Amino acid sequence: MATLSLKLRIWRQAGPGQPGRLVDYQTTANEDMSFLEMLDVVNDGLIRQGQDPVAFDSDCREGICGSCGLVVNGVPHGPDPGGTVCQLHMRRFKDGETITVEPWRAKAFPILKDLVVDRTAFDRIISAGGYVSVNTGSAPEANSLPIARDVAESAMDVAQCIGCGACVAACKNASAALFTSAKVTHLALLPQGQVERRHRVVQMVDQMDQEGFGMCSNEGECQAVCPKEISIASIAQMNREYLTAKLSGA
Numbered sequence: 001m002a003t004l005s006l007k008l009r010i011w012r013q014a015g016p017g018q019p020g021r022l023v024d025y026q027t028t029a030n031e032d033m034s035f036l037e038m039l040d041v042v043n044d045g046l047i048r049q050g051q052d053p054v055a056f057d058s059d060c061r062e063g064i065c066g067s068c069g070l071v072v073n074g075v076p077h078g079p080d081p082g083g084t085v086c087q088l089h090m091r092r093f094k095d096g097e098t099i100t101v102e103p104w105r106a107k108a109f110p111i112l113k114d115l116v117v118d119r120t121a122f123d124r125i126i127s128a129g130g131y132v133s134v135n136t137g138s139a140p141e142a143n144s145l146p147i148a149r150d151v152a153e154s155a156m157d158v159a160q161c162i163g164c165g166a167c168v169a170a171c172k173n174a175s176a177a178l179f180t181s182a183k184v185t186h187l188a189l190l191p192q193g194q195v196e197r198r199h200r201v202v203q204m205v206d207q208m209d210q211e212g213f214g215m216c217s218n219e220g221e222c223q224a225v226c227p228k229e230i231s232i233a234s235i236a237q238m239n240r241e242y243l244t245a246k247l248s249g250a
Contacts, residue, residue, distance in 0.1 A: 002031045004090055008042065009100040010054055013111050020111065022100065031091040035078065036061060036068060038090055039101075055114040061086040063227060066164030070115055071102040076166035076225045084164065084227045104165050106174035108212040121211040122163050125180055128207035132187065133195040145191055155189040158182040160228040167222035173214030178222040180208045181238035182230050188241050198245035205242050 005028050013020030027045070029038040036058050043053035059065040068085040072078035078088040093099060101115065109117040147155075161182035168176050184201050187193025193200070216235055223232045 002091075002095070004029050004031060004093060004095045004097075006038075006093065006096070007098040009098060010042075010115070011102045012054070012114055015113055016110055022102075029090045031089070033090045034061070034086055035070075035072065035088040035090065036086050055112075055116045057116050058086060063087045064162065066162030066227075069104050069117065069119070069164050069166065069169070071100075071104065071169060073100055076104070076169040077164070077227055081224070082227060082229050084162075087227075104169040106165075106168045106213070108174065108176070109165060109168065117165075119163070119165050121213070122165065122176070122179060124211060125176065125204050125207045126163075126183060128203040129183065129187075129200045130196055130203065132192055134192055147191065151189055155186050158189075158230055158234050159186045161186075161226075161230055162228060164227060166225045166227060168213065170221040170225040171214065171216075172219070172221070173217055175216045175222070176208050176211070176213040177216035177235045177238070178226065178230060178232065180204055181234040184241060185234040185237045188237065197241070198248060198250035201238065201241040202245050202250050205238070 006026070008025040008027060009022045010025060011020055012023045025042055027038065027042050029041065033041070036056070039054060039056060046053045057067040057069060059067045061068070063084045063086060066084065069076070070085045072085065072088065077083065077085050079092060080088055103111055103115045104117045108121045109119055111117050159182070161179060163179060165179070167178035168174050184204055187200065188197055218232065218235070220232055223230065
């Protein structure tokens with residue numbers, strides 16, 4: 001079980017609107033540690049020295065919640081494709097390596113402190129989509145609403161989106177098109193989403209623009225860093241949905 005000696009360059013910022021800078025730290029890490037466990041070790045050392053620990057978000061640490069949004073050596077979620085920072089392990093790095101850790105960079109994701117950003121813009125996009133008109137009560141019989149297998153699989157592919165914001169952080173325009181399109185496409189494909197389909201896409205896309213996210217230039221960085229590997233085909237689907245809705249007067 002190898003131990004790595006590492007130099008970390010971590011973004012430190014006291015609060016919103018405050019100046020920030022990269023600060024150097026030396027640490028050692030077991031190669032079997034996750035990246036967040038390594039940061040925990042760094043923070044333990046800082047606390048023992050009476051210093052302010054590095055603020056970063058985490059929750060499930062299982063690649064499900066999407067809160068562990070960090071840019072590691074210039075790549076959202078780090079060098080391993082199809083995973084989040086909490087699933088990144090230190091064996092991915094070399095002894096003596098310098099690792100730069102930064103927050104998401106986007107106007108719509110203002111920095112709160114150090115590596116923590118405000119991603120509530122995503123919540124407002126979701127809220128703008130409104131509700132789904134379905135009957136409440138006991139669950140319906142599974143076969144009462146048949147859905148073609150290919151449609152169900154396509155809907156579930158985009159429903160995997162965990163709202164981490166890596167797509168925004170990777171895009172040179174800070175576009176939220178992949179996130180928004182995943183949410184729009186999921187319900188547009190399923191029978192349950194048909195009643196509000198046209199209203200939903202207009203409201204969500206308009207809210208995305210109001211939040212200050214940039215335009216999609218279809219270059220694919222978002223797809224490359226998405227931990228759930230959601231395809232940019234969903235963006236094309238969202239654009240079709242939006243155009244159809246606007247032409248229909250929605």
